[in-house]
Amino acid sequence: MSYYDIDEILTEAEKIPCTFQLDVPDLGYLDNNPSAPLKAGTDVSLPLWLAELLALPAQGTDDGRAFATIELPSPLSQEVFQALKADPRAVPLRDQSAHFYSLATRMLDLFDEKELTAVLRKTFAVRAGEIALHARKGVTGAGGGTAEDKASNLGVGGAGEEFLRGLDEWERRLFRKAHDGCKAGKEWMDGVKKH
């Protein structure tokens, strides 16, 4: 969570559905129509960096109204939510958003969705186990293992390939760390035997 964090910045570029609450004459371009004013009630997709602050209630006003209201973006929709509940491993999170978890974390700061939080937490735990399994297979599979396991040097072969393709950015990092860790451990063990 740093100002310079590239992934954080890319997360903030994710589009969030917003509904404007007032007429703004000069912001027509947000709705791809620069010549016309932006009417109250227009639905527009805005990046998180913009949507987040527009949705904050204006300070100092009597009614405390925000410029726009926001909804949960499609990666966190009910369909995805149901699919994750059924089997977290079967959902390619990357197709939803390359920064799925980090987007979810940011959105849950704004929305109070206890159930969603619980599902996401379980999703990560289940998938992390699967990731660790694949990461290990990549290392140990080099010696024995099936031909499929050896298809690539990361051991990303066969059925696991599809799962690994669906990892979001955070999970990818986890996979790489787990894989490097296993590999370093194995190398060290080999070195111990030799000397």
Next chain:
Amino acid sequence: MYGDLGNKLVQHAKRTQNLTHLPPYQTELVRTVTHEVRDLDKYVKSILEPYQDGSFDPNADQATACTLMVNHLAMRRNKRCLLAYHRTRTDKLEELVWSGTDIVDLAGQQQQRSAPGAANVSGMNGDGASSSLSPQEEDYMRQYSDLLAAYKGQWTDIDLTGSLEPPRDLFIDVRVLKDAGEIQTEYGAINLTKNSQFYVRQGDVERLIAQGYLQKLS
């Protein structure tokens, strides 16, 4: 939309993080994003023109307040994108300096990649047009190298940028890949001419191996 170009810049930075070399500086993109910020700033100033004395009341004119806010956020976003992009690159540059890459080598590599065979014509003078660094970055790297050299100078018996691998042997066989001139060692001077082979103390030639002048023979 505002901020889209900045996003592109950050995507470049993301790619840079996973590369071993430094891709060319996005001069054009950086300029366009900076222009966008200037345009936004002008726009904001023109909106606030009638309120010279700071009499603007956000509550009285919410639509204008909203426009100002959107513009301000777009500027802030662009600033963050620009800074993050440059920070990613300077991090990479610092890494390169610590690993002993010479700025001249870096420019040379770039030339070889863009025009094979023409590298020896343009020589080793780090011609700005073909370098993947911006002039400012070259300057940064040079000054950072000086800084690191000054820092390392405090400990003459430890090479802070040396290899962390403990050596297996004190002496190694090396082959000379590029003429490196004469070097002084404890055992006298050696003249490193291309394609010759020597049995030398590892500590004496570590730098030259890292810089690609010598190749270690196992």
